[in-house]
Amino acid sequence: MAAVPAMAEEKVMKAFVLRSYGSPEVLDLTDIDKPVPGEDEVLVRVRATSVQPYDWHFMRGEPYVARLMGGGPGLRKPRIAILGADVAGVVEAVGKDVTEFRPGDEVFAMPKQGGFAEYVCVREGELARKPKNLSFEQAAAVPLAAGTALLGLRDVQPGQRVLVNGASGGVGTFAVQIAKAFGAEVTGVCGTRNVDLVRSIGADEVIDYTKEDFTRNGRRYDLLLDIAGSRSGPACRRVLTPKGTHVVVGGPAGRWLQPVGHVFSTLAVSPFVSQRTFMADVVRCTENKQNLVTLTEFIEDGKVTPVIDRSYPFEEIPAAIRYQEEGHASGKVVITM
Template sequence: MRAIARDTYGSVDVLELRDVPQPVAGEGEVLVRVRAAGVDAGVWHLMTGLPYLLRLMGYGLRAPAVPVLGREVAGRVEAVGAGVTRFRPGDEVFGFCEGAFAEYVTAGEDRFAARPANLTAEQAAAVPLSAVTALQALRDAGRVRAGQRVLVIGAAGGVGTFAVQLAKTFGAHVTGVCSTTKTDLVRALGADDVLDYTREDYADGTRCFDLVLDTAGNARLSRLRRALTPRGTLVLVGGEGGGRWLGGTDRVLRALLLSPFVRQRLRGLFSAERGEDLEVLKELVEAGGVTPVVDRTYPLSELPDAIRRLRESRARGKVVITV
């Protein structure tokens, strides 16, 4: 089968379209013919092997343990392994996997859900990682409640576009922060207020929020805390910068260390790829409460261009690969 693979860590130049062995569904697994795969920020980190902490987490110290990138997928079930009861060949599914930038993938049946009836494969591929991350950040880490004032930083990004919509479904008053060219998108997603960070400062002291969700990953903790109410909650989703060893995780660690000594709740999110959350999102999507925002689609051979677009912060919502 065709796949985008690499043998070393590095820039997009290490990526190569090649033939690789087609996987076989093992016990409890399904084989999925990939229709589309989402491109998230983690793709760049796993491609480059940065920060180095990632390599210590099982992704390979000197070389990638898994040659094919991509962790979110939408496609058709082609075969099922022994013991699979939830799916059968022909079912359209979306979910989590390893090696999504390929023609076929396998993963446990608990890592998939039936594709929402009102989504295309391209839209469904934009959901798993980003929407589940937004859901867990708001519901689990943030403990969002109806009537709260929620600030979403990076509201036009992959996680941010879902966070704005999900916060509204929870009954919150939502303010989105984004660049000038993306304010119209964030308003269309349902944000009650939109701040253009090139013109307005969300931490200038004129407004405070019960929950701040930072998906942009580069603001100082002290600045983010100024935007919180005295007992508000800050949730950090990922992070950029911070050096080659820890990357943005150093900011999360500092937040966790500081939190016991202040009245505000400071949390870092390490999202879990849970199939039950896919089911929650499926229901919300089919009910019209959440709609994936697909910025642009690229064919499999143009994955390097897709990664560049995402890395340069030009995308509005999610970038998706079609296979």
């Protein structure tokens, strides 16, 4: 009996390609060349990814002012062809200089792009082993959102009072848990329907913003992690102690300027006030691998658990982004392959 020839290695993959700015419908599911890892890169078979504001801002090229900025979407056409900043999957192949990983390893990462595809190449220095107690779906919810929260809370000390404005979203649900893991007393701000959720993940106090303005209740905090950006810089500084810290994550979306305008206006006054102000910019952070390792320790110790609002199959990424754009997700929106 004649031997059956071995099947040739697949040279193409499915990916959602962004060729022009627009609504989720501009994402084109098509066949493209499967990437080949460089000398210090790892080829990952993507098992899950997630969608978040980072993705749809790049998809729409908004705010327009961001197109003029270094690292932004690109002036006339998208700078990133394949979106997807979170990845969880299995190592398929490694470059010749890679020493830490080998085929079959379960990993996760924040490559900043490429997650909306069946395969992605990630630098070894950006990759970490997936937490053992998480599924791929759960792990894909972690990198960008939890990394942002960790970056904003890195200086929190046990016993300090932390306020998380926007506590029920992707970053916020991680922030509440991470602040508690650091030993802080945590207050979360959210809408009525998410009060029980925020309390269930560890918040010592929950403020319903539809019933109470957290900037006018007279309480003071050592750190405000401002994800929602729903109050002005002066109003936020009013809730801080004289040496408190205001961490800016984002703000209300807009076509022309926001949330960039809100972030920059808040940062601009920092040199003139006693409180410290900085932006939690995980995209430009050079320590994301170590941050993933730290997050893994929290997760495997049971101190942090991803909160997943909805899960979509790979083919429905446009629908997932459409839902994410509505701004009502409680926790993360993830994609399974």
